[in-house]
Amino acid sequence: MKPLAESLQANLDALKQTLHYGLNSDVIVREFDIPTTPPTKAAIVFMEGLASKDIIDLAILQPLMLISNLDRDLRAADVLEIVERRLLPGNQVSRKDNLRGIVEGVIAGTTCLLIEGCRTALEVETKSWEHRGVSQPTAETVVHGPQEAFNETLKNNVALVRRRMRTPDLVSEILKVGTLSRVDCAVLYLEGLTNPKLVAEVKRRINGIRADQIQDTGVLEQFIEDRPFVLVPQTLSTERPDRMAALLSEGHVGILLDGSPFGLVVPVTFWSLLHAAEDHFLRWPFGTFLRLVRVVALAVALLLPAVYIAVTNFHPEMIPTDLLLAIAATRERVPFPTVIEVLIMEVSFELIREAGIRVPGVIGPTLGIVGALILGQAAVAASIVSPILVIIVALTALGSFAIPNFNMAFAARITRFVYILFAAAFGFYGIAVGVFIQMMIYVSTRSFGVPFMSPIAPFAQSSGDLILRYPSWSMELRPAFLQTQHRERQPEVGRKWTRSGGVDIPSPSPPEQPRQGVDAGSQGRSGSLKVKGGGRRA
Amino acid sequence: MLEEGRIGTNEAIAATVYFLSSKLFISFPQQMATVGLTAAWMVPIISFGTGALGFLIVAALLKRYPRMSIVEIGEEVAGPLFGALAALGYLAFFFAATILIMREFSETVGTALLPRTPLSVITAVFVLVTLVAVFLGGEALTRAAFLAAPLIVATLVFLNSLSLPQANFDAMFPLFGPGLGKLVYHGVLHSAVAGEVMFLGVIAPQLRDGHKLRMMGLVAIAITALFTSVSLLVFVTVFPYPLCVHIPYPGYETTTLIYVGRFFQRVEVAFVFLWVISGCIELGLGAYTSTMILARMLKLPVYRPIVPAMAIIGYTVAFVPPDVPTATRLDFELVRTFGGIAVFVVPALLLLVAQVKEARRARRRGRTRGA
Numbered sequence: 001m002k003p004l005a006e007s008l009q010a011n012l013d014a015l016k017q018t019l020h021y022g023l024n025s026d027v028i029v030r031e032f033d034i035p036t037t038p039p040t041k042a043a044i045v046f047m048e049g050l051a052s053k054d055i056i057d058l059a060i061l062q063p064l065m066l067i068s069n070l071d072r073d074l075r076a077a078d079v080l081e082i083v084e085r086r087l088l089p090g091n092q093v094s095r096k097d098n099l100r101g102i103v104e105g106v107i108a109g110t111t112c113l114l115i116e117g118c119r120t121a122l123e124v125e126t127k128s129w130e131h132r133g134v135s136q137p138t139a140e141t142v143v144h145g146p147q148e149a150f151n152e153t154l155k156n157n158v159a160l161v162r163r164r165m166r167t168p169d170l171v172s173e174i175l176k177v178g179t180l181s182r183v184d185c186a187v188l189y190l191e192g193l194t195n196p197k198l199v200a201e202v203k204r205r206i207n208g209i210r211a212d213q214i215q216d217t218g219v220l221e222q223f224i225e226d227r228p229f230v231l232v233p234q235t236l237s238t239e240r241p242d243r244m245a246a247l248l249s250e251g252h253v254g255i256l257l258d259g260s261p262f263g264l265v266v267p268v269t270f271w272s273l274l275h276a277a278e279d280h281f282l283r284w285p286f287g288t289f290l291r292l293v294r295v296v297a298l299a300v301a302l303l304l305p306a307v308y309i310a311v312t313n314f315h316p317e318m319i320p321t322d323l324l325l326a327i328a329a330t331r332e333r334v335p336f337p338t339v340i341e342v343l344i345m346e347v348s349f350e351l352i353r354e355a356g357i358r359v360p361g362v363i364g365p366t367l368g369i370v371g372a373l374i375l376g377q378a379a380v381a382a383s384i385v386s387p388i389l390v391i392i393v394a395l396t397a398l399g400s401f402a403i404p405n406f407n408m409a410f411a412a413r414i415t416r417f418v419y420i421l422f423a424a425a426f427g428f429y430g431i432a433v434g435v436f437i438q439m440m441i442y443v444s445t446r447s448f449g450v451p452f453m454s455p456i457a458p459f460a461q462s463s464g465d466l467i468l469r470y471p472s473w474s475m476e477l478r479p480a481f482l483q484t485q486h487r488e489r490q491p492e493v494g495r496k497w498t499r500s501g502g503v504d505i506p507s508p509s510p511p512e513q514p515r516q517g518v519d520a521g522s523q524g525r526s527g528s529l530k531v532k533g534g535g536r537r538a
Numbered sequence: 539m540l541e542e543g544r545i546g547t548n549e550a551i552a553a554t555v556y557f558l559s560s561k562l563f564i565s566f567p568q569q570m571a572t573v574g575l576t577a578a579w580m581v582p583i584i585s586f587g588t589g590a591l592g593f594l595i596v597a598a599l600l601k602r603y604p605r606m607s608i609v610e611i612g613e614e615v616a617g618p619l620f621g622a623l624a625a626l627g628y629l630a631f632f633f634a635a636t637i638l639i640m641r642e643f644s645e646t647v648g649t650a651l652l653p654r655t656p657l658s659v660i661t662a663v664f665v666l667v668t669l670v671a672v673f674l675g676g677e678a679l680t681r682a683a684f685l686a687a688p689l690i691v692a693t694l695v696f697l698n699s700l701s702l703p704q705a706n707f708d709a710m711f712p713l714f715g716p717g718l719g720k721l722v723y724h725g726v727l728h729s730a731v732a733g734e735v736m737f738l739g740v741i742a743p744q745l746r747d748g749h750k751l752r753m754m755g756l757v758a759i760a761i762t763a764l765f766t767s768v769s770l771l772v773f774v775t776v777f778p779y780p781l782c783v784h785i786p787y788p789g790y791e792t793t794t795l796i797y798v799g800r801f802f803q804r805v806e807v808a809f810v811f812l813w814v815i816s817g818c819i820e821l822g823l824g825a826y827t828s829t830m831i832l833a834r835m836l837k838l839p840v841y842r843p844i845v846p847a848m849a850i851i852g853y854t855v856a857f858v859p860p861d862v863p864t865a866t867r868l869d870f871e872l873v874r875t876f877g878g879i880a881v882f883v884v885p886a887l888l889l890l891v892a893q894v895k896e897a898r899r900a901r902r903r904g905r906t907r908g909a
Contacts, residue, residue, distance in 0.1 A: 433816035
C-alpha cells in the first residue's frame with residue numbers, strides 16, 4: 001500500500017498512472033485552487049458515470065472554490081481539518097492515506113480530494129449511477145403480499161430489508177469479492193440471534209473465494225455451496241426483501257451482492273425450497289393447501305412421465321381394462337416405443353421453454369402458438385405421439401412450473417430425465433431405486449453444515465412450518481437446526497387479547513329474546529356481543 | 539479410530555425397525571407358517587421376546603464400555619484372538635443374512651415386476667444401490683430410514699386393512715397351532731430373527747444418545763414384533779395354514795387379492811414399489827453393518843476402500859444357492875437358527891468374562907489395599 005506524498009503533483013501522477021488516465025476516458029481529474037492567500041492547489045479525482053455531478057459541483061467544488069477566508073499560514077494538516085469539518089457539506093467524508101484505498105474508492109464512485117502539502121486525501125461519498133428502480137418481483141410473484149423486489153443496487157437492497165426489520169441488531173457487513181471485480185457483498189444477520197458460528201462460516205467461505213470476478217449471486221452460490229455436484233440447490237435464492245427479512249428473523253444469514261437483483265439465504269432445507277412467500281400471507285388452511293399442492297407438483301414433475309413409461313411398458317395390468325384399451329387405441333398408430341415418444345415430447349418441451357426465454361419479447365407470444373400447434377395438435381395428427389402423452393407432458397410441465405424455487409424446478413427438470421431412463425430400463429423397480437438414491441443423496445447433503453432434510457431427518461422439534469403450515473400464532477419456536485441464540489420466536493400465547501377478557505360491542509338492533517327451551521346463557525350477553533378468541537394456545 | 543457420522547435416537551430406532559421388519563415382505567411369513575401353522579403369528583412374538591432378552595445382555599455389555607462398539611469390546615474383554623473370532627461371528631451373521639435377503643428380494647422383484655429380466659441384472663442393480671448407500675454412510679442410511687418410516691408404516695397398515703375383507707378368522711384355530719411347547723421351541727430357536735438389533739451394538743460409538751441404547755433396541759423390537767405379528771395374523775387368515783406354507787411371498791400374494799372398486803384392483807405393483815425402497819434400506823444397513831464390523835476388526839481408519847470388494851463378494855455369493863427355496867432354507871435353517879449364537883450368546887459370554895475379570899480385579903485391589 002503506497003502512502004501518499006506531500007506533493008499534489010506526485011500524488012496525481014501516481015493516481016493517473018494507476019487509473020490509466022488518458023486511456024480511460026471516464027477518469028476525471030479536475031485541478032483547482034482553493035482561494036486562500038496565496039491560493040492552495042487541490043484536485044479532485046472521480047469516475048464519470050459512477051459519481052454524481054451535482055454533488056461534486058454543489059458540495060465539493062462550489063464551497064472550496066468560492067470560500068476564500070482560509071489563513072495561508074495554516075499548516076497542511078489544519079487545512080485538511082478545516083476543509084473536512086467546515087467546507088465539505090457532503091454527508092459522508094472519510095480520510096485515506098494510501099493510493100490503493102483512494103483507487104478503490106474512486107472506482108466505486110466516491111470522489112477523492114487531494115490538497116497540496118497534505119499526506120492525507122479526503123474521500124467524499126458521491127456514488128450515483130443510473131439504476132433500475134424498485135420493481136415487482138418477476139420470479140417469485142404473489143397475489144397477496146408485498147410487490148417489491150430487489151434491484152441491482154446493493155444499498156437499495158439492504159435498505160429494502162432494513163425497512164422490514166427496524167431493529168438495530170440487523171447487521172450488514174460488507175465484504176469484497178472478486179480479485180478483478182472487487183464487488184461489495186453484504187452479509188446480513190441479526191446480532192444476538194443468529195448463530196455466530198454460522199455467520200463466521202458464511203464470512204469464511206466468502207473471504208475464501210479466489211476468483212477474478214463474481215457478477216451475480218448465482219456465481220457466488222457456486223463458490224460457497226457445500227456439494228457442487230448435487231443437483232439440488234443448497235442456498236435459497238430470492239428476489240423478495242420480505243422473504244429475506246422473514247428468514248433472517250428465523251436465524252438465517254442473508255447474502256446480497258452489488259449488481260445482483262437476487263439475494264441468497266443460507267442455510268437452506270429441502271422444505272424451504274417448496275415454500276413461497278405467500279404461504280404466510282394467507283390464512284393457514286390456504287397456505288397449507290398450497291404447500292400440499294406443491295408437494296404433489298414436485299412428485300408429478302419428477303415422476304409422472306417415468307410412471308407412464310413403467311405402467312405402459314412393464315405393468316399394464318395396473319391399468320383398468322377400459323383405460324388400457326383407450327391408451328392402446330391411441331398408441332396404435334404411433335410407430336415409436338413409449339420411451340422414445342416421451343423423450344421426443346420432453347425434449348421438444350424443453351426446446352420451447354428455452355426458446356421462450358431467449359426469443360426477443362415481440363416474438364414471444366407466437367412461440368406459444370407454435371409450440372401448442374406443433375406439439376399438441378400436429379404431433380398427434382401425424383401419429384408421432386399419442387394424445388395421452390400430450391396430457392402427461394402438459395401435466396409434468398405444470399408440475400414443474402408450480403415449484404416455487406427456480407433452482408429446485410431446474411433440479412426436478414433434469415432429474416426427471418434420469419427417472420425416465422430408469423423407468424425405461426426397469427419399470428417400477430427402476431423408479432423405486434431412483435427414489436431411494438435421491439433420498440440418500442438428499443439426506444447426506446448439507447447446507448452450511450445443516451442437514452438438507454432437517455428437521456425431519458435428522459429429527460428435531462419444529463414449529464409446524466414444513467409441509468403443513470400451522471397458524472401463525474402457534475409458530476412459537478425458531479427452527480432448531482439453526483441453533484439460534486434464542487429459540488423462542490413469540491410467547492406461547494400469541495393472541496394475548498384472548499386472555500384479557502372480551503370487548504363489549506353494542507348491538508345495533510334490539511336483542512332477540514331467547515326461545516323457550518334454549519338456554520339463555522348460550523345466546524351470549526343480552527344486547528351485546530362477547531368477542532373472545534378460542535383455543536388454549538390461541 | 540473409525541468415526542463415521544452421528545446418529546440420533548429416532549433415526550437409530552427407525553433404522554433398526556427397517557432392519558428387523560423388511561424380511562416380512564419376502565419369505566419370512568412362509569417360514570413362520572411352516573413352524574407355527576395356524577399360530578404363525580405367535581412365533582415372532584416369542585422370537586422377538588427372546589431377542590429382546592438377548593439384546594438386554596448386549597446392552598448391559600455396551601453400557602460397561604461406553605463409546606466402544608461390540609467389536610472393540612470383544613477385543614477388550616477376550617483379547618485380540620477371541621475378540622476377532624467373535625467379530626467374525628457377527629460379520630458372518632450380518633453378511634450371510636444380507637446376501638440371502640438380497641437374493642430373495644431380487645427373486646421377488648423378478649417374479650412380481652420384471653419376469654423377463656435376468657436375475658443377475660436385478661441383483662446387480664441392488665448391489666449398485668447398496669454400494670451407493672454404504673458409500674454415503676450410516677448417518678445418511680439411518681436418516682433415510684427415518685424419512686421413509688411413514689412409508690413402511692403406511693404400507694403395512696394399508697396392506698393389512700385392505701386385506702381384511704379376504705380374511706377368514708376361522709383359520710386362526712386351533713389357536714396354538716402345533717402346541718404351545720413347539721411354538722416356544724421354534725420361537726426361541728429362531729430368536730435370530732431379531733438378530734439385526736445387534737446393529738445398534740455396531741454403531742454404538744456413533745449414537746448421539748448412547749445412554750439410551752437399551753431403550754432404542756427394545757422400542758425397535760417391540761414395534762417390529764407388533765407389525766410382524768399383526769401382518770402374519772392377516773396372512774394366515776387370508777391364506778389358511780395349508781396354503782400359506784406353499785406361497786413363497788405371502789405379502790405379495792395378499793396384495794394381489796386387494797380389491798377396492800373396479801379401478802383399484804391390481805395394486806400389487808404399487809406395494810412392490812414401496813417394498814423395493816424398504817429392501818434397499820435393509821440391504822444398505824446390512825452391508826453397512828458388515829463393512830463396519832470388518833473395518834473395526836481390521837482397525838481401518840476408513841471403511842470405504844473395502845466397500846467395492848465387499849460388494850463383489852456379496853454379488854458372487856448371492857448366486858451360490860441354486861434357487862430361491864434353497865436361499866430361503868439357508869436363511870431360516872442356518873442364519874436364523876445358529877445366528878443367535880453369534881449375536882446373543884457370544885455377547886453373553888463376553889459379559890460373563892467381563893464380570894469375572896472385574897471381580898478378580900476388585901479382589902486384587904482389595905488384597906493390595908489389605909497388604
